[in-house]
Amino acid sequence: MADEALITMEDVHVHFPVHCGVLRRKTLGVVRAVDGLSLVIHRGETLGLVGESGCGKSTAGRALLQLIRPTSGRVFFRDTPLTELRGEGLRRMRRHFQMIFQDPYASLNPRMTVGAIIAEPIRLHHVARGSAVQSAVQSLMQRVGLNPRFIRRYPHEFSGGQRQRIGIARALAARPEFLVADEPTSALDVSIQAQILNLLVDLRHELHLTYLFISHDLAAVRHMSDRIAVMYLGNVVELAPAAEIYAHPQHPYTQALLSAIPIPDPRAEQQRHRTVLHGDLPSPLRPPSGCPFHTRCPVALAHCATIAPLFKEYAPKHSAACHRLERSPA
């Protein structure tokens, strides 16, 4: 696989101002949901994006798709700067990148039939015309494992797993190259999750898709991803190939995350060393100075509180942002 960049995010910031007062609106501050994120997604790979709730991983996915316009920074699809497109131009580009949503209940319009939901991107992007639309919808339904006979039914007549399949069919309808999957299984029953993940893997190979797979389920991310990016407070703290990051996590936050995965062997579970984090995720309204992780870091140094560490490659294809690594390169 040639490392051809499909998506490039350059220093993307997404800040939400927090106001108070009704008449004289005062800005209390800004929530830095995404704070200077840079990321390259190669064609054909699946990049896993993990982090705890509120770290900005969903916002990053939405900023990538221009669903939320980034406050600053640039996003490229191949060579097209999406952040500089607006209106019609951006709408036309949207056929190349689609999204699978977290909540299969909220993400389907309750007043539209399954057929209308899946047909919409086909019509909007002129993928097919006239009677070909209907057959395209039916073959998509078949492809994601839905009975094409249900084309006239409404979303509420389906189970969560089936609804997520409808969402996937909609995302594929415009024949995109790139998909953002925003926690596509976290709202589903455990028994259904594996089915949906396997469907995504199959589709990826069959249609040569590229994924940004956002999740807090580390097992699912490992199953899905080629490379994994770990996010903390609006930025990536570690990025490495999946096997490498699980075998040799460099950043103390990644180490803590991985040690939270239970091992299905009681003896091994008892013997291993667990890194337990204390305290909550700091408010992104007032991110800590220096290294954003220093408030919870078990191995923080004195200067971690004042100087932000640089995100650097410490091993081949393995980057992280930590002062500890500076001292003893891995």
Added chain:
Amino acid sequence: MKRKRSRESYWRLVWRQFRKNRFAMAGFVLVLALCALAVLAPCIAGSVPLVAQWKGRWIVPVWRGLPEGWNVAEATHVVMPPIPYSPTEYDLQATLIPPSAAHWFGTDDQGRDVAARLVHGTKISLTIGFVAVGLAAAIGIVIGALAGYYGGWVDIIVSRAIEVMYCFPTFFLILAVLAFIQPSIYNIMIVIGVTGWPGIARLIRGEFFKLRDQEFVAASRVTGAGDLRVMFRHMLPNAIAPVLVSITFGIASAILVESGLSFLGFGVPPYEPSWGGILSQSRDFIDIAWWLTVVPGCAIFVTITAYNLVGEGLRDAIDPRMRE
């Protein structure tokens, strides 16, 4: 997050819930009957025969108009409408006749049959109700959708405009406007329509605020739908239910406003048989001709009540908390 899997569509569910409410159903049947009365008015009250045989052939004058050279004396098998009087024809020999077999609801001071005027007045009242509220709904939905979807300064401007409109007592605003323009049926419909939008706009704005952050709205944007498509294809069908309730009440209040205007003499021209107009003309005879005020008064009362019952039934039927 388990939801009941039913094969029913939303509106079928609403209809089933609505049907359980006896008062609402009564109101609904009454509204349908009034609509039928309005549409069939010329067949129910008029001085033109429904069918007749004339010069050896069957004619339907109520449909085609009277043929040239028509003479009742020459015709046979004349079938008149149940109320064989035209709403505008006056007979000065038969003024202020109390209700009787010939004139069910009596006659007015110019000898016009009140029943005939009432039946034809239904058409005017209902048309004004529907058209005025239709206009108000069209304006309100568009303005409310824009405010709710875009928010920000669009919303600030719209919200202030709504508040300004609310500050005016609508009835007096309409009176003032009608002082400048010709009070015809169409102008009254337009004036009631363009002053009636703020309530609907506010409802839609609120619904759109609720829907704006829903995932399916984001999903439609991701697929590449434009703003107008997102607003009117995706959000509006999910926001329209409470507006229907408001529209039903709006029709009732538009009918009331028209009656009030006509009563004050600012309404439709006197020869048009509107309910408010009949009331207005009967003011001078209230102590000698009770039927002139009671009959149109009851008609207005019954119609408003019917619409309000439908509105309340609809409101309860779309409320998910009312379902068991």
